[in-house]
Amino acid sequence: MDEAVEPPARTVLLGVAESDAHAVANRLIEMQLRGHGIEVVNLGVCTPLSEFAEAFAAHPDAEAVIIGSLNGHALEDLRDLPRLRAAGHIACPVIVGGNLSVGSHKSEDDDERRLRAVGVDHVLRDATQLPLLLDLLAGARLASDPGEPGGGVHRVLAR
Amino acid sequence: MSWLDELDVGRGELDTACGGAELPPAAESVAYLRASRKPAVAQVLRAADREARTVVQPRCGVGGHAPMLGLLRTLRGARPGVLSVTIDAYTRLGRFGTARRVLDAEPVALNGYPLVAHGWRRGRELNEAVRVPLEIRHGSPDARVLFAVAISSGISSFEGGGIAYNLPYSKDVPLARSLRAWQRVDAACGRLAEDGVIVDRELFGTLTAVLVPPSISLAVTLLEAVAAAREGVRCLSIAYPQGGDAHQDVAALRSIRVLARRHLPASVEVYPVLHEFMGVFPKDLGTADALVRYGGLVARLGGAVKVINKTNQEAAGVPDGPANAHGIRTAARGVEDAAACVDLDEARVREEMYWIQREVTELVDPVLQGDSLFDDIAAAFRAGTLDIPFSASRHARSAVLPAREPGGAIRYLDPGALPFSPGTRRFHAGRLRGHRDARNLLEGITADINYFLTEEGRASTTSLRATGATGVRTP
Numbered sequence: 001m002d003e004a005v006e007p008p009a010r011t012v013l014l015g016v017a018e019s020d021a022h023a024v025a026n027r028l029i030e031m032q033l034r035g036h037g038i039e040v041v042n043l044g045v046c047t048p049l050s051e052f053a054e055a056f057a058a059h060p061d062a063e064a065v066i067i068g069s070l071n072g073h074a075l076e077d078l079r080d081l082p083r084l085r086a087a088g089h090i091a092c093p094v095i096v097g098g099n100l101s102v103g104s105h106k107s108e109d110d111d112e113r114r115l116r117a118v119g120v121d122h123v124l125r126d127a128t129q130l131p132l133l134l135d136l137l138a139g140a141r142l143a144s145d146p147g148e149p150g151g152g153v154h155r156v157l158a159r
Numbered sequence: 160m161s162w163l164d165e166l167d168v169g170r171g172e173l174d175t176a177c178g179g180a181e182l183p184p185a186a187e188s189v190a191y192l193r194a195s196r197k198p199a200v201a202q203v204l205r206a207a208d209r210e211a212r213t214v215v216q217p218r219c220g221v222g223g224h225a226p227m228l229g230l231l232r233t234l235r236g237a238r239p240g241v242l243s244v245t246i247d248a249y250t251r252l253g254r255f256g257t258a259r260r261v262l263d264a265e266p267v268a269l270n271g272y273p274l275v276a277h278g279w280r281r282g283r284e285l286n287e288a289v290r291v292p293l294e295i296r297h298g299s300p301d302a303r304v305l306f307a308v309a310i311s312s313g314i315s316s317f318e319g320g321g322i323a324y325n326l327p328y329s330k331d332v333p334l335a336r337s338l339r340a341w342q343r344v345d346a347a348c349g350r351l352a353e354d355g356v357i358v359d360r361e362l363f364g365t366l367t368a369v370l371v372p373p374s375i376s377l378a379v380t381l382l383e384a385v386a387a388a389r390e391g392v393r394c395l396s397i398a399y400p401q402g403g404d405a406h407q408d409v410a411a412l413r414s415i416r417v418l419a420r421r422h423l424p425a426s427v428e429v430y431p432v433l434h435e436f437m438g439v440f441p442k443d444l445g446t447a448d449a450l451v452r453y454g455g456l457v458a459r460l461g462g463a464v465k466v467i468n469k470t471n472q473e474a475a476g477v478p479d480g481p482a483n484a485h486g487i488r489t490a491a492r493g494v495e496d497a498a499a500c501v502d503l504d505e506a507r508v509r510e511e512m513y514w515i516q517r518e519v520t521e522l523v524d525p526v527l528q529g530d531s532l533f534d535d536i537a538a539a540f541r542a543g544t545l546d547i548p549f550s551a552s553r554h555a556r557s558a559v560l561p562a563r564e565p566g567g568a569i570r571y572l573d574p575g576a577l578p579f580s581p582g583t584r585r586f587h588a589g590r591l592r593g594h595r596d597a598r599n600l601l602e603g604i605t606a607d608i609n610y611f612l613t614e615e616g617r618a619s620t621t622s623l624r625a626t627g628a629t630g631v632r633t634p
Contacts, residue, residue, distance in 0.1 A: 023551040
């Protein structure tokens with residue numbers, strides 16, 4: 001078999017925000033994405049942004065960083081994100097999801113606006129939408145940069 | 160060598176942790192415990208077991224000392240058999256200085272009672288404030304300092320173990336380290352037993368609380384129990400989390416004594432304990448009360464000597480004192496209901512017992528046949544031949560995926576690398592066949608986790624109604 005036509009693995013970096021030890025959804029998302037044919041580097045619970053940046057350095061072709069948060073402290077846990085993004089330490093889409101603010105009366109638009117302001121690209125309320133979002137992002141990447149090494153056509157053919 | 164020396168914590172380290180307040184000499188604590196006029200937890204459990212009763216115990220812990228005293232006194236009126244001192248998260252992780260700082264600045268910000276920061280004298284005040292004995296509940300991978308303060312406080316029961324107080328609570332503590340820290344606690348209990356003080360060591364089988372297959376919970380607590388017995392622990396409470404299907408839960412509880420007889424020396428007292436449902440609780444107060452009562456019923460039918468109750472405020476967060484007192488009474492009502500005729504299908508219970516015990520044997524035998532228990536446990540978790548679902552720790556693979564069969568029983572949808580026989584695998588696959596469309600895995604498992612929010616799950620809390628003469632009278 002010709003090695004050159006092997007589609008390269010799709011990889012994402014997954015973890016739970018720094019102050020948060022909720023493991024169940026994290027594990028389910030890992031299984032869901034693996035089932036979808038995506039390699040998951042799961043950094044697990046209580047993961048500081050610096051660990052996401054280290055993982056990105058080790059996997060520079062990662063399609064996305066996916067950060068879950070259930071305890072309502074996401075914004076506080078992500079306060080260093082603008083600095084890391086500006087320095088190029090996390091140079092792929094950042095997706096955040098879960099329960100994104102403390103208290104039982106929420107404004108989802110407000111939560112989303114604040115997270116976008118610190119550099120989050122996509123806010124998801126429903127983890128079942130993740131595979132679709134990642135496919136769309138992969139498709140968009142192909143359309144904008146079909147000659148991208150390690151990506152492009154192969155990624156979509158892999159679907 | 161004293162029990163305090165067995166812990167292998169330097170005196171200087173202990174004094175620093177305790178903020179300079181020296182612990183009493185080891186022998187003085189032994190004398191204090193022996194002279195106590197109130198019963199030790201082991202005595203309460205022994206009496207309940209002899210009289211075929213199930214005692215109820217709440218979880219409770221608040222930061223401030225006066226509020227903690229108030230909480231214990233509030234709950235006393237609900238007649239619990241044992242009371243808890245639930246410890247805050249900083250103390251659990253050995254961050255005693257942080258716990259002390261937060262205690263000074265804003266005690267209500269602590270999610271439990273920081274016993275080490277308060278010190279052993281206040282611990283004795285808690286102990287002397289109520290007639291029933293206290294247990295320390297926490298979640299520490301290394302609890303040696305907390306144990307030293309608890310025993311100095313005259314507290315006669317201490318929860319935890321090297322596997323179940325590590326994997327669900329910590330991200331990166333190697334099992335070798337937590338197992339050895341708990342070995343020192345168990346050795347201290349062994350030494351205390353020689354001096355006439357029996358400390359009840361409760362093992363937390365609940366793990367990550369949702370969809371825990373019974374054989375995983377029992378395999379973990381059994382390995383912890385074997386480790387504890389080897390160090391001389393004489394009284395073990397082995398806890399199991401209510402999964403939701405009464406027959407499976409009763410079978411798991413009844414299997415605890417069978418497995419203990421098979422694997423532990425006869426000199427060790429073993430008491431089955433049920434944690435009432437630890438997953439997502441219904442918001443509706445009446446439905447939540449039904450679930451709390453159902454837990455009491457299942458505990459008694461399974462022969463549990465103790466049940467740790469929940470409350471109708473679980474869906475909202477940590478319950479207040481009155482709700483917790485109501486929870487104790489509601490669970491006790493369930494225990495009483497079980498004494499009446501109950502329509503439990505004993506053939507189904509026996510079938511579940513067969514599979515649970517077969518699975519536990521397949522899980523623990525390879526480990527127990529090795530030469531070095533702790534190394535073999537750590538190696539098995541590395542290889543995934545021991546595993547837990549939804550682990551917070553990277554020292555378990557978490558390749559296991561559980562799911563509910565239509566009746567609510569928890570099965571292995573994917574056993575990962577667990578060393579199950581082909582027959583065991585076929586049993587689980589057969590029970591789950593056609594249950595769920597694989598494309599909707601996430602939705603399906605989420606629904607299984609949220610079982611008691613669904614009509615099917617809510618119905619099961621009322622499915623074991625007393626049925627008069629047609630029912631089966633249970634022990």
